[in-house]
Amino acid sequence: MRKISIIAALLAVSSSAFAAGGDDIHAEFVAMMDRSFKTTGIAEKYRMYQLDFQKACSAEKEPSKKVMQAIEAEQFKTIRFPADGKFFGDWKEGEKIAISGRGLTWSDKTRFNNGGGCYNCHQLSHKEIAYGTIGPSLQDYGKVRGKTDDVVKYTWGKIFNAKAFNACSNMPRNGDAEILTEQQMKHVMAFLFDPESPVNKK
């Protein structure tokens, strides 16, 4: 409920900002987007209305450093660490989540049980060759970085909300946008850090 009211408030702010801007093409663009999309299944029309940071990151070039830093500070506040203080689940489950790219499209029946889609963009396991290259390689992630508190917390934060570290990152906000559950993120953490995981073991 809380989330919806925030979105509604953001909506009001962004549409009035466009109108007040007096920029014809932008006003026309907003109107075009509004009439061009419809709700289908779980993909409701409000998905087309932008959050503030999405809007700031929708130009050909990234916004200024100052704007980026303000977004990052704001997004950092969304990060919630595991309630029980345990960061790691089962790496085998984590691997399944990394492989699955499904969820949240209008052809999905439920908005739950989503995949992480990690392989769409990242190299991970030593054994998987079908990996994307939009994000950096994460092969040997735990082996290279170690398992210190700082690294563990940073990694959790990055998975939870990548925009806290790079305002216009291509990576989804897995925790903040409720793409993955806390338990799923723990499994992904284990996949990244466990010495037995194929990410770290050849």
Next chain:
Amino acid sequence: MRQKKQYVLLAALVAVVGGMASPTALADKASDEAAIARYREMIADGNPAELVAGQGEELWKTKRGPKNASLEKCDLGLGPGVLKGASAKMPRYFKDTGRVQDLETRLLTCMETLQGIDPKTVIDAKWLKGERETMAALVAYVVTQSNGQKIAVDMKQPQMKKMYELGKLAFYYRSGPMDFACSTCHGAEGKRIRLQDLPDLRTQAGAAAGWGSWPAYRVSSGEFWTMQHRLNDCYRQQRTAEPLYGSDVTIALSVFLAATGNGGPVLTPGLKR
């Protein structure tokens, strides 16, 4: 049986020449020629889209709808019934409708004015069902007649320029639960999703590779997809809401892509993984 074997062969070929949309291609004549050579190699055993185009030709010439007329007088911008090279110059601004139209929305106009068929029968149908399946066949027929031409959208009209600007804004527009835009996957050079090469649609070569090779037959699903279908599925994977069939955002993006790829080869119908 023979056909099935052909498809398997095609699948293998497509896997080999998956680099059709290679984002590293240079925007010069040599890369165009290489693209054409790869396309020829790919369709050496035939493109199943030919079957769809055959159905489309028949539908084009068949009297249908409340007005019991064929589409043979349909004007795709080069005059009534002129199909050669027509889709290579689309989207374009049409004076009679006062709109910028892509091939599919223009065909809707022809179906409505010549045959009396309500555009809603296409707009409200499901992909590859009913009148939308008819549309796909017509598209396959029309685009076959621009194969080998160059992408040549006329950007002189102010209406086209405006659609280009709107399309560019749409290309970079991030929204939805995953914060994606078109540019998330198609805004850098040399990237891929899993093993699938992603054309950099900001560049002439990338946009030409993408725009110029759709509509296409998709071997993985055994389906012929129009450009509207292709764009719709891009948005599905972006996790946005669903664009309406023929909506202005799809036209604007089409103008942005076609104009960016202007001069590149039209290799339609394409053949995809």
